[in-house]
């Protein structure tokens with residue numbers, strides 16, 4: 001294979017300065033030459049990060065301008081900026097105009113650069129299916145796509161079919177049902193909710209195509225070929241932040257164009273033998289469930305509702321009884337307290353591929369059909385923990401966001417086939433506040449006596465006897481009352497259920513009566529009824545079940561991303 005042999009070399013001019021430019025296999029470099037023929041600074045661009053090569057003098061920002069000259073060509077490439085608002089530097093579009101000594105030399109440069117692009121960057125997408133949520137975040141999805149993303153796609157020769165969604169779940173249904181032949185990936189312009197729609201569509205479609213039942217909690221799901229890209233335009237954009245290290249539409253677009261590929265673990269949530277949901281970020285019971293539930297009642301406040309609800313729920317100082325069972329991951333490989341960070345090219349994640357897909361055979365299609373349909377992952381010693389918990393969370397990734405740059409579990413990995421289970425036991429309010437506050441600074445949030453963290457492959461949660469799922473039907477009946485009389489909403493113990501969930505329950509009608517009585521006590525300012533059962537917050541959606549089981553599916557999907565680039569490296 002050709003590696004670093006020089007393919008083209010010549011003098012080129014940028015403005016009135018002369019440069020010696022050369023294209024080796026993997027890099028295009030140009031070095032300034034002064035009047036005395038001495039070499040000065042060299043700029044080197046990996047061919048894999050070239051966005052496009054155009055004849056003439058071309059500008060695309062702020063507006064497209066083309067000056068068709070015989071001697072010039074313009075190179076567009078990924079440029080790393082000096083600072084940004086994330087935990088890595090943002091990317092922008094670099095542009096350099098070169099002037100050649102003759103038209104023949106110019107044409108040779110263009111041909112060779114384009115050939116190098118095809119050879120050294122073969123996995124770039126050519127056609128993409130784009131879903132824009134016009135109502136996500138600050139409602140700027142359409143504007144972000146048309147002003148920042150589309151011009152870059154055009155420059156890179158990527159064609160896109162754009163669907164502006166008119167309802168929730170339209171993107172998911174489209175992916176599940178429509179013909180996707182010819183598309184190299186699906187892109188969402190929106191927030192975590194839109195990403196979740198694409199995730200469910202892509203996983204569901206892949207399983208349909210190979211005849212695997214998603215409802216079987218023991219089945220080995222088929223990894224998905226179709227890549228997912230995220231252009232952040234939501235309120236929190238946690239998945240984008242965690243997989244990129246930044247929420248920046250241009251950085252995301254450039255990763256899509258160069259065809260970066262980041263495998264991602266996905267967790268499935270089952271209730272008995274029914275698939276409830278998939279998630280990549282987190283599922284949380286107790287505090288996180290209550291905050292989401294409370295915030296649903298204050299949607300009119302906009303994004304402020306999360307701060308408000310967080311304060312209210314904190315003041316309630318609740319804890320919940322339950323039994324957590326987990327299947328530990330191999331602690332020799334990594335641990336949630338080993339102070340490592342999953343960065344681009346992470347060794348733990350790349351080595352895990354062999355462990356996750358031992359029958360991988362590169363000559364067959366992705367991950368080989370030899371993999372048994374039933375997983376041996378669920379074999380092993382389950383560990384049981386009982387107690388009262390302020391919150392229980394399970395996260396497949398660090399789940400960082402601008403407010404919590406290190407995230408819920410700073411050493412979690414994106415693609416190692418594990419998740420981190422965090423148990424926060426009953427604690428005094430000040431202790432719990434310390435735990436919460438440590439998510440926003442550099443202190444270790446796990447270094448507290450009431451906090452435990454485990455790296456796991458699967459988790460089960462059950463309520464103490466007498467608090468089981470059937471008894472929850474009683475609460476449903478109370479919810480029925482609320483639906484009939486919305487006035488009751490503000491003081492009801494369903495503070496917790498999303499409007500969608502309430503609607504679903506109302507639709508179900510026939511609610512069973514239950515005779516179980518709970519002790520009556522006032523638990524805080526936001527709730528005047530007893531609460532001994534919380535709800536699960538799954539990536540921002542309230543789950544309709546409490547006794548759930550979760551299982552990690554290693555590297556189930558692929559994103560157009562490369563993980564967080566280490567900004568300390570040159």
Ligand SMILES: Nc1ncnc2c1ncn2[C@@H]1O[C@H](COP(=O)(O)OP(=O)(O)OP(=O)(O)O)[C@@H](O)[C@H]1O
Pocket residue numbers: 132133134135136137138165166167168169189190191192193194195197233234235236237238540
């Ligand atoms: N046209 C639409 N009308 C109503 N809802 C929609 C529409 N398109 C998508 N949705 C739904 O809106 C929900 C929220 O959208 P999205 O995630 O894009 O923004 P967000 O909630 O502001 O951001 P984040 O999830 O990051 O907090 C998604 O769950 C999606 O299913």
